[in-house]
Amino acid sequence: xATTTPRSSSRARTLGAYAPMLVLLLLAGLSIEEGLRxxxxxxxxxxxxxxxxxxxxLGVVLALTSAFAERPSVTEGTGDSxxxxxxxxxxxxxxxxxxxxxxxxxxxxLGTLGYVLAGVAVVFVFLRVISGYGWVRSxxxxxxxxxxxxxLFELSGVVLPAGILxx
Amino acid sequence: xGLSELLAGFAEVFQPQVLLLAFLxxxxxxxxxxxxxxxxxxxxxxxxxxxxxxGPAAAIVVLAAIYYGAMYGGxxxxxxxxxxxxxxxxxxxxxxxPMTRRGRAxxxxxxxxxxxxxxxxVGTIGVWLIGPHLAGFxxxxxxxxxxxxxxxxxxxxxxxxxxxVVRGIGMAVAGMLLASVGLDLTSSQQRMxxxxxxxxxxxxxxxxxxxxxxxxEVLRTLERGTPVAQAAKVGGFLPTRDEFRxxxxxxxxxxVTGFLLGLIPGMxxxxxxxxxxxxxxxxxxxxxxxxxxxxxxxxIGGPEAANNATAMSGFVPxxxxxxxxGPTMALIMAALMVYGVVPGPTMFTSDAxxxxxxxxxxxxANVILLVLNLPLAGVWAKIARVxxxxxxxxxxxxxxxxxxxxxNSVFDIVVCLVAGVAGWAMGxxxxxxxxxxxxxxxxxxxxxxxxxxxxxxxxxxVESPIFLCFxxxxxxxxxxxxxxxxxxxxxxxxxx
Numbered sequence: 001x002a003t004t005t006p007r008s009s010s011r012a013r014t015l016g017a018y019a020p021m022l023v024l025l026l027l028a029g030l031s032i033e034e035g036l037r038x039x040x041x042x043x044x045x046x047x048x049x050x051x052x053x054x055x056x057x058l059g060v061v062l063a064l065t066s067a068f069a070e071r072p073s074v075t076e077g078t079g080d081s082x083x084x085x086x087x088x089x090x091x092x093x094x095x096x097x098x099x100x101x102x103x104x105x106x107x108x109x110l111g112t113l114g115y116v117l118a119g120v121a122v123v124f125v126f127l128r129v130i131s132g133y134g135w136v137r138s139x140x141x142x143x144x145x146x147x148x149x150x151x152l153f154e155l156s157g158v159v160l161p162a163g164i165l166x167x
Numbered sequence: 168x169g170l171s172e173l174l175a176g177f178a179e180v181f182q183p184q185v186l187l188l189a190f191l192x193x194x195x196x197x198x199x200x201x202x203x204x205x206x207x208x209x210x211x212x213x214x215x216x217x218x219x220x221x222g223p224a225a226a227i228v229v230l231a232a233i234y235y236g237a238m239y240g241g242x243x244x245x246x247x248x249x250x251x252x253x254x255x256x257x258x259x260x261x262x263x264x265p266m267t268r269r270g271r272a273x274x275x276x277x278x279x280x281x282x283x284x285x286x287x288x289v290g291t292i293g294v295w296l297i298g299p300h301l302a303g304f305x306x307x308x309x310x311x312x313x314x315x316x317x318x319x320x321x322x323x324x325x326x327x328x329x330x331x332v333v334r335g336i337g338m339a340v341a342g343m344l345l346a347s348v349g350l351d352l353t354s355s356q357q358r359m360x361x362x363x364x365x366x367x368x369x370x371x372x373x374x375x376x377x378x379x380x381x382x383x384e385v386l387r388t389l390e391r392g393t394p395v396a397q398a399a400k401v402g403g404f405l406p407t408r409d410e411f412r413x414x415x416x417x418x419x420x421x422x423v424t425g426f427l428l429g430l431i432p433g434m435x436x437x438x439x440x441x442x443x444x445x446x447x448x449x450x451x452x453x454x455x456x457x458x459x460x461x462x463x464x465x466x467i468g469g470p471e472a473a474n475n476a477t478a479m480s481g482f483v484p485x486x487x488x489x490x491x492x493g494p495t496m497a498l499i500m501a502a503l504m505v506y507g508v509v510p511g512p513t514m515f516t517s518d519a520x521x522x523x524x525x526x527x528x529x530x531x532a533n534v535i536l537l538v539l540n541l542p543l544a545g546v547w548a549k550i551a552r553v554x555x556x557x558x559x560x561x562x563x564x565x566x567x568x569x570x571x572x573x574x575n576s577v578f579d580i581v582v583c584l585v586a587g588v589a590g591w592a593m594g595x596x597x598x599x600x601x602x603x604x605x606x607x608x609x610x611x612x613x614x615x616x617x618x619x620x621x622x623x624x625x626x627x628x629v630e631s632p633i634f635l636c637f638x639x640x641x642x643x644x645x646x647x648x649x650x651x652x653x654x655x656x657x658x659x660x661x662x663x
Contacts (some may be wrong), residue, residue: 020596024341031344034359042356050618051351051358058344065337095389099563100584103382106567107580115568122567123560130389131556144560155219158572 024066031059095130102126114163115153119146168299168515168523176523179224180531188225189528192232193535199233200240201551202558205384206253208477208495210237213562215373215502216569223506224521228528230502234495235287235532238436238478239540242279242471244551247272247544254437255474258444262459262466269462270402273544277404278464279471280540282418283564287533288471289422290429290479294486297430302487302512310619311627315637317613320432320490322641325602327433335602335648338593343605343613345370353618365578372501373573374583375607379600380494380568382587385559387594404541406464414468417447421469423478430484433644435493436477443473447608465543479529486514486522488610494601496540498607505573 005103035056102122109118123145127138153160179185195217199210214233238255245256246263263275308316325335340616348359349369360366406414421443428434428442447469451457459466481492489511491497500510508514516521540547570583593600620627628634 011451019592020598024337026343027341030361031347031359038356038358042354048351048354048356050357050621054614054617055344055347055358058347062337062340062344065333065340069331069337088495092390092392096386099385099389100558100588102560103567103580103584103587104564106564107577107584110567110571110580111577119564122564126560126563127556130559131554133556141557142392145557145564149564152217153568158215158216158568159220159575160571161569 001027021066024062026062028059028066031055031062045101046103098125098129110163111161112163114165115145116150116165119149168526169517169623172519172523173295173527175520176525176527177530179520179524180228180527185225185228185524185528186531188221188229189232189506189531190535190539192229193239193532193539196233196236196238197240197243197536197539197547198236198550200237201244201547202240202461202553203626205237205562206241206255207234207237208253208376208380208498209384209562210234211498211502212377212569213565215377215498216565216572218502219505219569219572221506223503223508224524226506226523227503227508227525228532230499231525231528232532232535234478234499235529235536237341239280239283239536240547240627242283243276243540243547245465246275246279246413247548248551250551255435255440255470258440258466258470261444262463265460265462271462273402273404273541274406274410275462275464275467276544277541278406278410278414278467280537282414282421282472283466283475283535284426284537285418286422286475287479288424288530289527290476291529291533293426294479294482294529298483298487298522298526301483302515305488305512306516308512308633309627309631310616311631312633312637314613314616314620314628315631315634315641316488316490317609317616319641319644320492321602321605321609323431323644324433324493324605325599326644327431327438331652332648335599338599339602339606342603342608343610344606346607346610347614352615365576368574368576369577370582370607371573372497372608373505374570375581375586376494376498376501376604377566377569378583378586378588379590379604380498381569382560382583383590383594385562385566385586386591388555389559392590410464410652414464417443417465417469418472420446421472421474424479425473429477429492430479431599432484432490432605434477436474436495439473439477440470448463471492482529485510487512489612491605491655494604497604500608522644540660543590545613553601 035052035054038048038052039056042052102125106118106122109121113121120142124138124142127133127141128135131138133141180189195214196210199213200207201207205213210233211230215230217230221229238635241251241253242259242263245251245260247267249260249264249267251257251260259275259279263272263279265274266275270332322336323338325339326332344359348366350356350367351358357367423442424446425436427437428439429436444466446463446464448457448459451459451463457463474537478495481496484490484492485496488501489509491500503510508518508521551610566583566587567580570579571577573579579583590600592598593603
């Protein structure tokens with residue numbers, strides 16, 4: 001497996017170099033398609049023509065600028081690309097993924113569990129998994145941080161979902 | 168807005184409750200500002216939910232205090248710990264930290280605070296004097312003139328705040344496209360929603376901004392790790408007579424250039440700060456007594472003044488024209504709209520009482536920060552040493568709550584998450600964020616004025632001298648940015 005690592009790393013780097021251009025071209029393609037849909041398929045009586053032209057023109061401009069300015073041959077050596085940066089270590093990459101999962105979990109839990117329990121869950125997992133604190137310290141910090149949150153949000157009148165605690 | 172309105176604004180601000188809010192805003196802003204990696208934009212993004220349920224005037228006072236506090240806080244951590252909270256605090260770190268190592272941190276802090284204070288007060292007077300006149304001029308604007316103004320702002324920001332003009336324009340267009348998601352206001356047709364009910368309501372600016380500047384910052388910090396801050400001794404605050412003379416001159420020059428340049432869209436505080444630093448350095452080298460790199464007080468006073476003056480002058484186009492000059496102003500603009508205040512010429516007419524209170528609060532916030540910062544410098548240094556392991560979850564929950572409170576929608580937290588990933592990826596790939604944010608904010612304005620212009624008559628464009636002036640200015644800004652970029656590339660090639 002060791003022999004495949006450099007090749008797969010170089011392939012990942014190539015894909016990474018093309019990623020901005022591809023994402024922007026995808027957005028451009030979607031807007032061109034949307035512009036054409038509004039222009040060609042919507043009843044002219046709905047007066048969606050201008051709405052269609054707007055996204056169509058923006059899509060074309062985005063496609064042209066992305067194809068021109070985001071090619072790796074253009075961005076290379078400008079100092080703008082992060083290719084020269086050392087790659088993040090696996091543990092840091094794991095931290096990033098856990099962090100993203102925590103924001104998603106917060107969105108999922110906020111409505112059902114309420115802001116107190118959702119906050120407790122997110123803060124505790126962050127402290128335990130990403131910050132690497134022990135059980136006791138994580139628990140104490142979680143309680144302290146969430147007590148401050150509850151006090152602040154209650155004092156400032158921020159209305160958040162109460163969830164199952166009805167609080 | 169005359170003196171009587173401003174005095175009425177002071178009467179509003181001097182009410183104990185508003186004064187307390189301004190104080191708490193300064194305190195909270197400074198606390199966030201001193202933390203490594205967090206600047207004014209992040210501070211506003213993180214603390215926004217706490218202001219969402221205040222009245223418009225009080226909320227803007229708090230927000231402005233947070234903004235100011237974060238700027239002061241950024242230079243404190245830069246000088247004491249060599250950890251600039253944001254790019255514009257880098258000169259303070261370069262020149263202030265050598266003074267800290269010599270046991271003269273107090274003097275560096277006093278010079279930074281004094282320069283920021285003078286620039287803040289002069290900038291506030293500038294907002295008070297220039298804003299109403301510019302707003303009066305803007306009241307004459309019809310759709311073609313507005314279209315010209317938005318076009319100029321977009322091209323200026325795209326050109327000046329990114330390395331490549333084409334890249335900047337591309338990112339501005341990407342922002343405009345994302346702002347167009349939702350129901351078309353005229354035809355009620357769905358646009359870029361792809362059948363999603365959630366996308367029909369469009370993408371709100373608040374979760375997008377919180378994601379781009381709050382969540383993305385957490386991701387960046389987790390990826391690169393946090394610097395370990397060493398304890399620093401503050402020492403005495405008084406500068407010598409020579410240091411005072413040199414820093415006062417630099418602060419004066421920084422204030423004037425920072426304020427004037429800050430009126431131009433795309434001239435971010437970070438840009439004017441470095442322009443001031445470079446100019447002061449050249450000036451010292453010409454005189455043959457440069458101490459830059461070893462603790463030159465001009466390198467602290469000039470850039471700090473330029474930073475604050477630019478931040479202040481950004482309020483002139485925001486309040487009088489409804490045009491933000493950079494991401495921070497865009498976030499403040501978004502917050503103003505959440506509070507029910509529409510930035511633009513009417514801020515000096517129908518909302519004059521609120522605007523007067525806000526301008527008065529700028530004066531008060533500057534005084535509070537001057538009083539608050541120096542005696543508490545040691546405390547700020549201790550706060551800056553709070554480990555990111557504890558700060559991270561706090562910031563993350565604040566971002567989630569901030570995104571939710573904008574429209575009481577869980578979907579907005581998902582938008583915030585996606586914007587956070589996008590912001591992190593943009594930073595990693597070197598894609599400029601400022602034009603993207605400006606495109607997102609100004610896109611709907613551009614579309615509305617374009618459609619109104621077409622509905623009146625497309626010929627109104629060539630019949631409007633103001634539009635033609637703005638169009639010419641837009642072309643000039645693109646050309647200037649292109650020339651600057653080419654010059655930069657040629658210099659790099661020559662050095663290679």
